[in-house]
Amino acid sequence: MRFLQTADWHIGRRLFGYDLLAEQSAVLSQVATIAQEEQVDAIVIAGDLYDRQNPNETAVALLDATIQQLNLSLKLPLLVISGNHDSGVRLGVGADWFAETDYFLRTTLASVDQPLTLGDTQFFLLPYFEPFQARQFLQDDSIHTVAQAMTQLVARMQAQFTPGLQHVLVAHFFAAGSTHSDSETTVAVGGLDAVPLDQLAGFDYVALGHIHNKNALHSERVRYSGSLNKFSLSEVDQTKGVLIVETAPALTVKFRPVTPLHDVQNIRGAFADLSDPDYLRQHQIDQTAYTGIVLQDTNIISNASGKLKAQFPRFLTMQREQSVQLAQRQHLTQAQIKAPLQLLADFYQQLTDKPLTPAQQTWAAETLKEVDRS
Amino acid sequence: MRFLQTADWHIGRRLFGYDLLAEQSAVLSQVATIAQEEQVDAIVIAGDLYDRQNPNETAVALLDATIQQLNLSLKLPLLVISGNHDSGVRLGVGADWFAETDYFLRTTLASVDQPLTLGDTQFFLLPYFEPFQARQFLQDDSIHTVAQAMTQLVARMQAQFTPGLQHVLVAHFFAAGSTHSDSETTVAVGGLDAVPLDQLAGFDYVALGHIHNKNALHSERVRYSGSLNKFSLSEVDQTKGVLIVETAPALTVKFRPVTPLHDVQNIRGAFADLSDPDYLRQHQIDQTAYTGIVLQDTNIISNASGKLKAQFPRFLTMQREQSVQLAQRQHLTQAQIKAPLQLLADFYQQLTDKPLTPAQQTWAAETLKEVDRS
The missing domain is CATH 1.10.287 (Helix Hairpins)
Structure with a gap:
């Protein structure tokens, strides 16, 4: 089994007010191209297809067109779960029809009892869930965390393992050890929603969504693909793309980057330089990128952001270096x-x-x- | 061809703030029962499945369950168009998959070029559209009304008529001659969106949605089925249900009523009577119905609506007879x-x-x- 792993499309997301639909469309068509180049047997989409429970019509139209291309035109099997940003109910409409063309869309916990065998691999699709849903599904009022739920859910899935097959879990949660960027939603204080990695040891591979940084975990066997776009200034240094996972004969995972239509960048410098078209050209600074600017100046500058917007049409925000340093000093370390x-x-x-x-x-x-x- | 015609489900609609979902679920299951009893070959749903472009999750879940029952469990072919209350984009997701099980869902004008032949009948599905959409689709900037668009669309459909078959149009618009109740959306001043009946003469039958009153037109061949629920106090005297249409050997149309879980009613009387449980019981007044009350009293009554609510838990509104009469006198006749x-x-x-x-x-x-x- 050779599959493409992606997640966290967040279709409909905005970046500092900018509509990202064209950016998202651009990388989604690269996913289709990569899937063909890599001749994968299936595509796994591990949640957060939409950015909102209630996406607008243009977002709905883009996802619909993307899924149609991958599944109906390219005839690729799709294994898809809902994430915390999706409405399982809205996304799930039509799922009973979609399975006819090997588009397996799972949005409820009941799907842990519906493993899918494709080739040499048995897939378990576990959509995002909240502890109250696990309490209802498992009929166990003692469940108050995702980890507690996972203990039972993993045992339940393992009881369904077909011997001799590879066992792959597709899920959308925060696995312990992950690092965070600004653009994921809040993690509960105290880590109530974190799943310890050792709970996932029974699977040959775990394809995760939720964290936008593909390097969040240091495990070969449990991987976030990360998002396809940079969704915040904290993600500027991340390379975005998809994973190509081969389960047999040995597990291999390869990263394939996607190229953004316009990049997202942070630039640090003096106002006189950054507002000067000649300076920007000489230093080959990308003026088309979505740009956050950190000014090193200390003096008052009249209408600084207005003048910077003239050079950077996708200007995002402007900060002063001093205040950035102050904020960084105030950042608490994990131990604190x-x-x-x-x-x-x-x-x-x-x-x-x-x-x-x-x-x-x-x-x-x-x-x-x-x-x-x- | 024998089909059941329904429309204007408006799932998710509220009545004076009351959630009608249980009311809608009750009549929708009767539609399934009637379809089985009448052994119809198909069900036609002529638009406004939802009440809003952006229905909430409970509305989405009810429509999904209803369609699954009709199409996947009962194996009934469905011919469905979007209405002015639906978002064609949102409703239309998955349509390419649905056709596999004879669930034909059409939400764009392009569907006039995709007639469907079922048995002895050729169906043309024409979703609700606005003149600007017809201008784009027909590439004709001179189109400013639905009637102008219909002239071209009807000719286009007639050019695709297969001789020897019955030709049925399914559409969602205001056909000229219809009468109105309060719960349809506004009709453009001057009737810019009305379609004259004579434009529809080429079809053997026209199954319409949009008007909630099944008796709105006096034509055997062009029919509104009306809604399944009473959605305003102006609909209290209407009987709600579905049409059973047989196209051959001769056109026959039969009305099958549905029974509301709770009725919607207007009651006129004196406050002393209507607030008296004994009086209500003796006169067999339905206290469970959604009730609008017209008081005949002229004196001031303290907390009248509060006291009426105690007798009518689904109390809607209270008016005084005098003001009703005044409003009626102010009503303009068509000629005015x-x-x-x-x-x-x-x-x-x-x-x-x-x-x-x-x-x-x-x-x-x-x-x-x-x-x-x-």
Whole structure:
């Protein structure tokens, strides 16, 4: 089995107000080209096809055209799950018809009981879910985190393993050890929604969506493909693309980059330089990219961003270097992050000059356990 | 060919704030039952499946379940067009897959060139369209009304008629001669969007959606099925249901009513009676219905609607008889309605004490011609 892994298309997303549809269309057609060049047996799309539960018509039309091309024109089997940005109900309309042409679209937890065998590989499709959905599906009120749910779901999937086949999980969640960029949605404080990597050890390969950085995990066997576009200034240094995964005879994973229609970049410099067309040309600075600018100047400059927009038609934002450095100094390292209960206790003490009573502590601890919706 | 004709489901609609989903689900399952009892060859759904371009998830789930039951479980061919309340783009996702199971979903004008032959009948599916879409599709900038577009579209369809078959048009528009209730969307002033009945003479039968009253037209051959639910107080006297159409050997059309889960009614009476549980019981007044109340009292009554709500849990609105009569007296008869240009001229004169100049009249007449979006 040789498949293309992609995820986090976020069709309909905007970047600082700019409509990215043409950017998304450009990389999506490269996915089709790569799939053909690599002669893959299937395409795996691991969630967040849309950016919103309720995408607008142009986003719907682009996804529809893309899926039609891949599945109906190129006759490629598609294995698709919904992500946290998708509405499973809206995305899932028609799924019973789509399976006829090997477009397998799964949007509910029930799909863990519907493994798909393609060639030498048994695929398990696990759409994004929240703990309350797992509580209902598994009929177990003790489930409050994604990891708790995964313990049972993985066991349930493993019980369905066909011996002699490769076993691949397609899922959309935050696997422990991942790093984050600004453009994913918030991760619950305390990591309530994180799935430890060792829970995934039973699978030969895990194709993940959710994190936009393809290098978020340092595992050969559990991989994020990352997004196809840079969706924030924190992603400027990432190379975007898809993974080509071969499960047998040995697992091999190859990255194939896509070329953006327009790049997203951060530029640091003096206002006099960055507002000077000659300087920009001489230094071969890409004026067509979506551009965030960090000014090194300290003096007041009248209408600085207006003048920079004249040179960078896809201007995003302007900051001063000092404030960037200040913000960076304030960034907490992982070790400094306090547990939610401690944060609450400190805050209460600060407000009232009293510590939490034991009863309050118990109540707060119980309530924090319930706070499992990200 | 024997088919069931329905339209204007408006799934997701609310009535004075009440969610009607359970009401809609109840009548939709009766449609499935009637289709089986009548052993129809197909079901025609003539637009406005949803109430909104952007329906919420519960509405999407109900339509999805309904279509799955009719097409996948009962194996009934479906001929479906989008109406003015639907988003053609959103509703149309998956249409290329649906045709595999004889679920023919058409949402663009291009479908006039894709007639469908089922048994002895050739169906033409014409989704709702606006004049600007016809201008683009027909590449004719002179089109400013639906009727103008229909002249060309009908000729185009007739050129594709297969001799010896029955020819049925499925469409969603306002056919001239229809009467209106409050719950359809506005009809353009001057009837710019109306289609004269004589334009439809070439078809053996025309299955229409748009008007909620099944008796809106007095034609055996051109019929609205009406909606399945009463969607406003102006529809209280209408019986809702579906049509069973047999095209051969002779055209026969039969109405099959559906039974509402809860009715919609208007009640007229004295406050003392209508707020008295004994009176209501003795007079067998349905207290479970969605109820609009017209009070005949003239005196001031403290918290009248609050007290009426206690007897009518699905209370909609309360009016006084006098104001109803006043409003009725102010209703204009058809003959009294002024042409748009005359209305504009009168309004201008009223504001400025001057008549429109000849130049202004020309400009206004031109502009009114452009105002063809309903």
